[in-house]
Amino acid sequence: MDPAALPVVQGFLYPNEAELQWSILIVLYPFLTGLVAGAFILASLARVFNVHEVRPTYRLALLSALAFLIVAPLPLQLHLGHPERAFEMYLTPHTTSAMAMFGFVYLWYLLAVLLLEIWLDYRKSIVLWAREKTGLTRRFYKLLTLGVDDIGPEALDLDDRAGRFITIVGIPSAFLLHGYVGFIFGSIKANPWWSTPLMPVVFLFSAIVSGIALVLLVYMATSALRGKAVDMACLDTIGRYLLYAFLVDFAVETLDLAHRMYEADESFKSLDFMVRTKLYFSHIVVQIVLGMFVPIAILGLVQLVKLSERARRGLYAVAAALTLIGIFAMRWNVVIGGQLFSKSFLGYTTYKLELAHREGLGPAILLMLLPFLILWVLVKLFPPWEEEDEAISPVRAGRPS
Amino acid sequence: MNGPLRHARHLIRVAALFVGLFVVFLFAKAALVPKDFGLYGHYRPSALAANTTRELSYAGRAACVDCHSDVEESRKGSKHARIGCEACHGPLARHAADPGAQAPVKPDPRAFCLGCHAQNVARPATFKQVDAEHAQGEPCSTCHGPHAPEKGPKP
Amino acid sequence: MSESRRDFLASAGKLLLLTGPAALAFDFVVSGRAQVAPGYSAREHWWGMLIDIEVCIGCGKCVKACKEENGVPEGPYFRTWVERYHVAGGVSEHPDVDSPNGGLDGFRERYRAGDGAKSFFVPKLCNHCATSPCVQVCPVGATFESPDGVVLVDKDYCLGCRYCVQACPYGCRFIDPRTNTVDKCSLCYHRITKGLTTACCEVCPTGARQLVDLKDPKDPVHEFLRTHKVQVLKPQLATGSKAYYNGLDGSVR
Structure with missing residues (x-):
């Protein structure tokens, strides 16, 4: 290794x-x-918890979750x-x-939860598209019908019930998916920055926060691109749930911090020094102040003060964008900070x-753009918009609740 | 198809698809995983043998003594008696197999000695150490035979 | 194992037409012994290492021999290395530690005698933990504890995910830049299975490092452990380390 390529070191390293x-x-x-898990939790609000206001984002949230889930293992693979x-x-999982x-949690979530739920929700549309379209697109949809074009009320009712069941299974699965990512770090006893039983919980709630923020932004952006008005009731509800999730996330992260500071074990001085110096900007400034305090303040403000729709839209967009930056900083501080x-x-x-390294900034940016490209394709293939097929989705068909 | 499952044909097909994928996975697993995997633990037993195949660089003291018993004899009772031959003469596995193939290193009679015996506060106090003044740059071997340093120069 | 089961396994082995190492390993299934080299039975050994800080002189011969014997790449990659500790006032949470090039070229004097501090060398290597955190996290079984207590790597199976590097509390693992797989001290498995000692022990001039076989009742290690106060590194992590240190100071990490 070229000595010049070695990192700047202070003190002693092994x-x-x-x-x-x-x-x-x-x-x-x-x-x-995390974005996947969070987006799915938002979708399940509409489906299982009957939060009708967020229905306009139901399909969009599912497609976003799928787009990001497809990309999620690629950085690992590339690494x-x-x-x-x-x-x-x-083959030989340890x-x-x-x-x-x-690996198995991922496959379970991809195949048994997300793909199945999307398929069931879109099945009526798929069958209709297979009838309407021509050529290659027709064949594509035809393949997806699995050769069954039964879209009678009994079949759709079955789809609805199965979809509901899958969403119910999907919620703990989403928890498992991201809680598990936290466990990958939290279970490493050699590394005190990672090793805490709170890690899966911290990861989970930060995931929910980031996923809700993502869908909120995607919803606002797609509405703007399509020249449609945003459903303000929907936006306000998402904003409220984002605030709730944030408060839990804040509580758990503060608990973790308080516990570390009070116990102050053998690693504390070392970690404390790191947070005050090398991680100061990414941890204190970006993750905690910009990525948590400011969005919580904005979202709280919207709850307390009556603001115009325009102002609310702007504030939501800013809060959601800051949230995503803050949660990215949180992942950065965990993964990079821990080393x-x-x-x-x-x-x-x-x-x-x-920049131009297999594991550099360039590939990272590409991998961050890729899910949006996939989402664009998915939206073209499976338009998630309400007004175009009002009667199709069993969710919107309004099961009595 | 009749009965209550009349309208569940698509669900049955999806289920069949999943079962099919799972069966394919099981076949792939059976075909690709070595038969003896997990015999002693969660690993390929062949890795044990693979870890033993590396060629030796250091022959080990016993191999040296096989031919050089005279040197061994001269070291008896000395503080250097227990040092492995290759600690000073370098790795000699090829020499042990074919004496002509590799020549033992003859270390520098001062710089090499100082590698162990130069004054260093981190060394145990009881260990013999010399400062820069000692012997004024003369080769150590002038006074200390390397195989038995306390018995004076090598005869 | 019953005769009929043995027959069955033997004929099954012929049916499967195993070749190479697989066939070799299969013979040991039939014999019920973990054997890796002719005349060596892994089940009869339990390897570890004894390190006597009191006699280490920091010459670095072990580091050099290890790199030579195991073809360890140049640069910041070490299967074994030596650290120098300098503890001001005799007790300190913040000892001054260095290990220039892993101690490969020895240590130039940095301190003055009589500065009121204590100073000593600490050789490090894979601790060959009996409950290894690194083995625990390997996703595929590419690193493992052998039946004779050596933590080994299956480099043809390793993904290069680096999870084990993160999991080792002692910093004993690195990624070999030539193969992109993990590498670490193998306790010279190719030597100890042939009745030789490790390269580092072979060249250690003061006997500060000794390969020990904890299953061999004749090994002097048993007497040593009975008569000395020994400690392992980071005992609070309960890794089951088998690198026993004599004279280990509390400041050593």
Whole structure:
């Protein structure tokens, strides 16, 4: 290794610690997975908890979750020293490894929850499209009908009930999916910055927060692009739920912090120094102040003060954007921050982010754009908009509740 | 199809699709995982043997003594008696297999000694150490035979 | 194992037409012994290492020999290394520690005698933990505890996910830049299975490092452990470390 390429080091590191192991790609992985879990939880508000106001975002949330879920494992894959061996994780999964089990949780969530729920929700539309369209698109939809075009009331009722059941199964699955990502870090006893039983809970609530913020932004952006008015009742409700989720997230993260500060174990001085210096900007400024206090203040303000629709829209957009930045910073601080101090607690290193490197900023940006591209394709194939097919979705058909 | 499942044909097909995928997965797993995987633990037993195949660089003291018993004899009772031959003469597995293939290193008679015996506060106080003044740059071997340093120079 | 089951396994083995190492391993299924080299039975050994800080002189020969014997890449990659501790006032939560190039070229004098501090060397290597945190997290079984107590890597199976590197509390693992797979001390498995000691122990001039077989009643380690106060690194993590240190100071991390 070129000595100039080695990171700037303070104090003592174990000699093998000179190289940072997990890059920005591993920051993306929990970020993307969190967006999936959060978007799904928002969708389930409409479906299971009968929060009618957020129905305009139901299908959009599901498609967003799918788009991000498809991309979620790619940064991991790109990071592996031997990507061609990744399938071993399914062939000989080590049951004590959080990472191996995540593979199965991921597949379960993708196949048994998300794809199935979307398919059931869209089935009537798919059958209709298979009848209407021509050529290759017709064949595509025809394939998706699995050769059954029964869209009679009995069949649709079955779909609705099955979809409801899957959503109910899906909520704990979404919790599992992202709680599990937290466990991957929280279970590493060698690393005191990660090792806490609160890690899965912190990850879960920050995931819900980020997913709701994402769908809110996607909904506002797609409405603007289509020249349609935003449903303000929907937006206000999402804003309210974002605030609730944020308050829980804030409580859990504060609990974690308070516990660490009060116990002040052998690692505390080292970690405290790190937060005050190397992580000050990304942790204190971006994650806590800009990414948490400001959005909570904005969302709280909207609850307390009567504001015009225009002002509310602007504030929601700002709050949601800050939320996403803040949660990304949180993932960054966990993954990168957890590697900036030596396990000897006697020294610190730095992370140098390169641009055009396999694990650099360039691929990270591409991987961040990819889900939006996939979402665009999905929206073209499966338009999620309400007004165009009012009677189709069993959700909107209004099951008596 | 009749009866209560009359309108569930699409659900049955999806279920069949899932079962089919699962069966394909099971077949792939059976075909691709080594038969003896997990025999001793969660790993490929062949990895044990693979870890034993590396070629030796260091022959080990016993191999040296096989031919050089005279040196062994000269070291007896000395403070250097228990040091492995290859600690000073370098790795010699090829030499042990074929003496002509590799020549033992003859270390520098001062710089090399100082690698162990230069004054250093982190060294145990009871360990023999010399400062820069000692012997004024003369080779250590002038007074200390390396195989038995306390017995004077090598005869 | 019953005769009929043994027959069944033997014929099944022929049916499967295993070749190479797989066939070799299959023989040991039939014999019921974990055997890896001719005349060596893994079940009869339980390897560890004894490190005597009191006699380590920080010459770095172990680091050099390890790199040579195991083809460890140059640069900041070490299967074993030596650290120098300098503890001001005799007790400190913040000892001054260094390990220039892993101690490969020895240590130049940095401190003055009589500065009121204590100073000593600490050789480090994989602790060959009996309940290894690194083995626990490997997603595919590419690193494992062998039947004779050595933590090994299956480098043809390793994904290079680096989870084990994160999980090792001692910093003993690194990614080999040539293969993009993990590497670590194998306790010279290719040597100890042939009756030799490890390369680091072979060249250690003061006997500060000793390969020990805890299953061998004749191994002097048992007497040593009975008569000395030994400690493992980071005992609070309960890793089942088998690298026993004599004279370990509380400041060592």
